[in-house]
Amino acid sequence: MKASELREKSQVELEKELNELKSELFKLRFQLATNQLENPMKLREVKRNIARIKTVMRENELKGKVK
Numbered sequence: 820m821k822a823s824e825l826r827e828k829s830q831v832e833l834e835k836e837l838n839e840l841k842s843e844l845f846k847l848r849f850q851l852a853t854n855q856l857e858n859p860m861k862l863r864e865v866k867r868n869i870a871r872i873k874t875v876m877r878e879n880e881l882k883g884k885v886k
Contacts, residue, residue, distance in 0.1 A: 820868050825875040833879075837872045840865055 825833065844865045850856040 820871065822871050822875060825872060826878075828875075830876065830879060833872055833876050837869065837876075840869050840872065844869065 825836075828836070844862070847856060847862050847865060851859070851862065856862075
């Protein structure tokens with residue numbers, strides 16, 4: 820997922836994507852705690868995607884697109 824792709828999405832779509840990633844992060848953390856996680860790099864990827872979405876949401880907020 821790239822920031823340029825995220826900037827094209829609406830605020831509602833970004834919020835939906837953010838919620839999905841947060842639930843995925845929860846599941847991955849649970850798998851990590853129970854030693855069932857096969858790819859630990861997936862955690863890093865999901866965290867970075869969450870940060871990207873939050874950054875784009877904040878950019879939109881500062882531009883005045885969202886109140």
